[in-house]
Amino acid sequence: MTVxxxxxxxxxxxxxxxxxxxxxxxxxxxxxxxxxxxGIIEKTIGIAPVGCSVFAYNFFACxxxxxxxxxxxxxxxxxxxxxxxxxxxxxxxxxxxxxxGTAETIHAANRSENITIFFVNNATYGxxxxxxxxxTLPGMKATTAPYGRDVSDTGYPMRLCEILSQLExxxxxxxxxxxxxxDILKAKKAVKKALQxxxxxxxxxxVEMISTCPTNWGMxxxxxxxxxxxxxxxxxxxxxxxDRAAEEAKEKEAE
Amino acid sequence: MGKKVLMKGNxxxxxxxxxxxxxxxxxxxxxxxxELIEYMAKKMxxxxxxxxxxxxxxxxxxxxxxxxxxxxRVMTSSSSPGISLKQEGISxxxxxxxxxxxxxxxxxGPGLGNIAPMQCDYFQATRGGGxxxxxxxxxxxxxxxxxxxxxxxxxxxxxxxxxxxxxxxxGMLGQMxxxxxxxxxYAPQKDPSEWAxxxxxxxxDRHIINSLYIDPYVLQEKTxxxxxxxxxxxxxxxxxxxxxxDADAKYLIVAHGTAARxxxxxxxxxxxxxxxxxxxxxxxxxxxxxxxxxxxxKGKEKVITIELSMGQMVEDVKLAxxxxxxxxxxxxxxxxxFTPEEIVSxxxxxxx
Ligand SMILES: Cc1ncc(C[n+]2csc(CCOP(=O)(O)OP(=O)(O)O)c2C)c(N)n1
Ligand code: SF4
Numbered sequence: 001m002t003v004x005x006x007x008x009x010x011x012x013x014x015x016x017x018x019x020x021x022x023x024x025x026x027x028x029x030x031x032x033x034x035x036x037x038x039g040i041i042e043k044t045i046g047i048a049p050v051g052c053s054v055f056a057y058n059f060f061a062c063x064x065x066x067x068x069x070x071x072x073x074x075x076x077x078x079x080x081x082x083x084x085x086x087x088x089x090x091x092x093x094x095x096x097x098x099x100x101g102t103a104e105t106i107h108a109a110n111r112s113e114n115i116t117i118f119f120v121n122n123a124t125y126g127x128x129x130x131x132x133x134x135x136t137l138p139g140m141k142a143t144t145a146p147y148g149r150d151v152s153d154t155g156y157p158m159r160l161c162e163i164l165s166q167l168e169x170x171x172x173x174x175x176x177x178x179x180x181x182x183d184i185l186k187a188k189k190a191v192k193k194a195l196q197x198x199x200x201x202x203x204x205x206x207v208e209m210i211s212t213c214p215t216n217w218g219m220x221x222x223x224x225x226x227x228x229x230x231x232x233x234x235x236x237x238x239x240x241x242x243d244r245a246a247e248e249a250k251e252k253e254a255e
Numbered sequence: 256m257g258k259k260v261l262m263k264g265n266x267x268x269x270x271x272x273x274x275x276x277x278x279x280x281x282x283x284x285x286x287x288x289x290e291l292i293e294y295m296a297k298k299m300x301x302x303x304x305x306x307x308x309x310x311x312x313x314x315x316x317x318x319x320x321x322x323x324x325x326x327x328r329v330m331t332s333s334s335s336p337g338i339s340l341k342q343e344g345i346s347x348x349x350x351x352x353x354x355x356x357x358x359x360x361x362x363x364g365p366g367l368g369n370i371a372p373m374q375c376d377y378f379q380a381t382r383g384g385g386x387x388x389x390x391x392x393x394x395x396x397x398x399x400x401x402x403x404x405x406x407x408x409x410x411x412x413x414x415x416x417x418x419x420x421x422x423x424x425x426g427m428l429g430q431m432x433x434x435x436x437x438x439x440x441y442a443p444q445k446d447p448s449e450w451a452x453x454x455x456x457x458x459x460d461r462h463i464i465n466s467l468y469i470d471p472y473v474l475q476e477k478t479x480x481x482x483x484x485x486x487x488x489x490x491x492x493x494x495x496x497x498x499x500x501d502a503d504a505k506y507l508i509v510a511h512g513t514a515a516r517x518x519x520x521x522x523x524x525x526x527x528x529x530x531x532x533x534x535x536x537x538x539x540x541x542x543x544x545x546x547x548x549x550x551x552x553k554g555k556e557k558v559i560t561i562e563l564s565m566g567q568m569v570e571d572v573k574l575a576x577x578x579x580x581x582x583x584x585x586x587x588x589x590x591x592x593f594t595p596e597e598i599v600s601x602x603x604x605x606x607x
Binding site: 047048081 | 462
């Protein structure tokens with residue numbers, strides 16, 4: 001049985017600006033709750049991107065900065081270097097992180113900056129009205145792919161967890177989904193773990209959350225979730241791609 | 256003052272920044288400022304500072320944005336094409352009201368241009384450079400000593416008004432060696448706890464740094480506040496130097512930075528021949544010393560602007576002189592600095 005807990009202290013009282021049924025709100029709650037449970041709200045700096053979540057500075061109860069499109073991992077790098085005693089996280093969409101910010105993402109991950117990246121993948125550019133993202137599925141329609149994404153022309157959806165886990169020093173990489181209550185509970189664990197790793201100074205943690213954009217997909221929220229389960233999860237399989245800190249701990253134990 | 260050391264401009268400005276308390280530096284290599292990034296790579300670890308070679312200028316300036324938002328003294332440096340990439344971040348830093356110092360050791364352009372010293376990024380530096388209604392204070396050194404002195408000055412201005420500040424050197428100043436003296440002490444950093452992130456003084460003291468204002472009336476108000484700050488900067492921070500000004504000169508030379516150095520030697524050379532030329536050298540390119548240039552131009556037959564470009568500052572000189580007398584231009588593109596003889600003969604042509 002689910003117990004209703006009320007609003008987390010990790011979020012402010014501001015009314016969320018997301019469309020009804022949009023899962024950005026769920027992702028926010030998971031981060032807010034995790035900050036609260038870890039007791040780090042006052043020690044955390046959040047980075048709001050460009051995209052639907054640009055207003056995140058109104059919602060997270062920690063200090064927040066709103067930054068240029070795609071540059072959050074670079075800003076986070078500067079912040080973490082300036083204040084290594086703070087917990088720094090970025091909150092980014094797939095356009096932000098996987099298109100305009102690819103270089104910043106890959107290089108921050110390659111340096112394994114001690115930051116957490118929350119990556120909300122809804123396979124589209126939500127805020128600007130449903131254009132094609134690097135994560136848009138093959139054949140999926142978008143305003144800039146009106147005949148459906150043609151992979152021979154625009155490439156295959158980019159799988160960031162798979163790409164980033166190739167990098168030697170990244171610490172923790174997991175893809176979760178926000179599509180069912182069970183998945184959300186799992187996602188919460190990942191979010192909290194990622195923040196804990198940064199409290200522990202373990203390096204870069206990256207949590208991708210498979211989400212929906214009912215508005216631009218033109219579906220009601222429930223249908224959007226079902227559609228995402230059926231179509232997104234085969235392309236973006238869930239799971240832990242890397243957990244260096246856990247592996248190292250295991251090795252130590254074995255010794 | 257400490258003892259004199261022989262240093263390249265690129266090194267001197269780096270050393271002065273460190274002495275002034277800059278402990279965070281992010282940049283991407285580009286000629287002719289490579290000695291600066293290399294100096295920082297060597298020295299920052301020795302003072303427990305952060306040196307990070309970013310993956311691009313875009314990333315570097317955003318690292319600056321992040322560090323500045325946390326209230327530390329932070330600097331970056333680059334040269335013309337790199338500054339073009341940094342403009343996105345500079346616009347955000349200006350809009351977010353954050354202090355940061357950007358050193359631009361300019362080279363020839365447009366495009367990849369070349370690596371020779373030029374002053375053809377004057378427009379970009381003095382007219383905002385990035386998108387939106389904003390300005391960046393711009394300091395133009397003309398000696399290695401001044402290049403160094405401008406690092407602490409830039410931090411002071413940046414912190415006083417919460418703005419990015421650009422030091423606009425050029426390849427010549429970056430590469431040349433001259434004796435430099437560093438002062439024994441520097442003005443301390445201004446307390447950032449009022450606005451910096453990660454500086455909570457009480458549990459409710461939540462800080463937000465933002466440049467998004469969807470409501471047009473709010474954006475208008477924010478921009479107006481920004482421009483009130485610019486008025487203050489204009490009131491307090493205009494700097495210039497005059498040379499041979501008391502003389503009974505019929506002509507006024509206006510030049511900044513490296514061009515002003517060459518112009519000065521031309522003023523001296525022509526003086527020996529009995530031709531008196533007054534010279535004014537803007538030190539702040541924004542805010543521009545319009546009143547001082549207008550004053551200096553009073554009663555002159557002609558004003559001659561000298562630049563290592565096809566003519567950019569000359570537009571500000573014309574704005575200052577406002578039609579009171581003719582404004583002529585001597586310029587050079589490509590990146591070869593005038594020789595004193597060359598400049599003397601070009602000036603002679605203009606005044607004969
Ligand atoms: C430099 C720059 N380019 C483009 C834009 C326009 N823009 C705003 S949001 C956005 C897409 C965001 O999509 P995503 O990151 O997937 O977030 P979502 O809106 O889906 O949550 C774009 C292209 C911008 N603000 N800045
Ligand atoms: S446009 Fe899409 S992603 Fe953006 S708030 Fe609406 S549903 Fe959510």
